[in-house]
Amino acid sequence: MKTGGRAFRYGDNVDTDVIIPARYLNTSAADELAKHCMEDIDAEFAGTVKDGDIIVAGENFGCGSSREHAPLAIKTCGVGGVIAKSFARIFYRNAINIGLPILECAAAADGIRAGDEVGIDFDTGIITDITTGETYRAEPFPPFIQNIIRSGGLLASVSGEGEKK
């Protein structure tokens, strides 16, 4: 599984309240949530993000609430993957469960600049900054987790009705 696109860059401790503010949680419709993704720290994000683009961030990405609406909003915006130095525990679990690919890689999180063109191969964990020519190696997920993500989430993979790509 691969993705590629432009990098959006954020700092440490990006919390679920800025990923999708609770004032929009009166719905669980993914396309509604996507319209407001990252709104409180980057009002431009939801309007400019394109399919395959990636988010690059620092430590503890996704800290805060357990709302699965957060990874869902990011995925529905078209984001192909998130690279961070580390992920908060519940977000990490939720991202896998709803099929949003994520990778922990401190070197890539430091090296990739906002706007760089980046390619990610989730099967190998190889991250390529096409703009700078740098490559980074992250630990890829084991096959069973990759299968969950590829199927579109935990329950889709269990029930076999996944949106296989």
Added chain:
Amino acid sequence: MGNGMTMTQKILAAHAGKDAVFPGELIEAGLDLVLGNDITTPVAVNEFRRAGFGDVFDRDKIAVVLDHFVPNKDIKAAEQSKLCRGFACEHGITHFFDVGKMGIEHALLPEQGLVTAGDCVIGADSHTCTYGALGAFSTGVGSTDMAAAMATGKAWFRVPTAIKFELEGTLSEGCSGKDLILSIIGMIGVDGARYKSMEFSGAGVRSLSMDDRFTVCNMAVEAGAKNGIFPVDEKTLSYLYGRAARKPVVYEADGGAEYERVIKIDLCDIVPTVACPHLPENTRPASELSDIKIDQVVIGSCTNGRMEDMETAHAILKGKKVADGVRCIIIPATMAIYRECVVRGYVTDFIDAGAVVSTPTCGPCLGGYMGILAEGERCVATTNRNFVGRMGHPKSEVYLASPAVAASSALAGYITGPEDRKK
């Protein structure tokens, strides 16, 4: 490997049917309770149906609590509540709490005796870690995990390592569990316990009330922790007695248990503490913040809406007046606490002081309703998060504090500790 297990590891091992577990090991554990609320349950229900699950694993071991946006704040919230209600009815969910019976989930479930010592609990709400105060393993998950758990009664976990907090002494007058946990988060940071357990121990535990312990465990997630947990003592057992339907099972950490880190805290050293915007780790003594003028105070939430919190607020507000220009919103966390506030005359005293009293709701804590902040406004809140936009406008500010600091600040119009005001 070490010669023993932490308290958390022992509970996980027992629920996985194993004699021992090791840090990093992936296990599947049986669950005593699966929880969801009006925001996370609709997503879980949709997943549950989409996956084609037929029945829930045990209708007595699922709790659905409408608390975040109820009484319904708008049409969309009403639809979400309706969906939860429909699911609960369809599956005969025993512990479904609607308006009139509900409370903020993490105050309500212990009060109703739905969690007991030794339990293994997951909830689709990050503050599910609160029940560690009862000597249970409990942790927050997302809606998909909730959906799978409602069908199977199981969840997978990576066995965590732990940080041990050795508490000594007693808290000073005017200090509470909130000041302790804010101080700890200030010390170790918002990811200081990421993926780990926070295990509390030591002679100082005895002096902490159950409500203090609930507050401390509630905010373990604010340090990134998987769970927070207290040992079971006489206070725990007397809290559980006559309340919990299931028999408590008492686990103790082994003498040889390994901890990543041991932090000693003398409770006498804790002072009234405030977490400044926009992270719970930005802590300062309340006494250093008297130049911060405020527009609003919120006393409530799953962190600090319990009876002791109401008692503290009442002792400070009774017979006084909230400062001009400050809106003071008090939200007892459950119907039982709300009723007790009425019976004791607290509600009258709060209203006479110029405060408003709401029925239980998470409401303003997460910027839902019942106290949203405008651009540039500042609030002292007994809630748990002060992220950008948490209580309203992205340019508003939330200062996290204890009920004593919040009530004292409501009277002063600026941030102040209870002691500073007395002088």
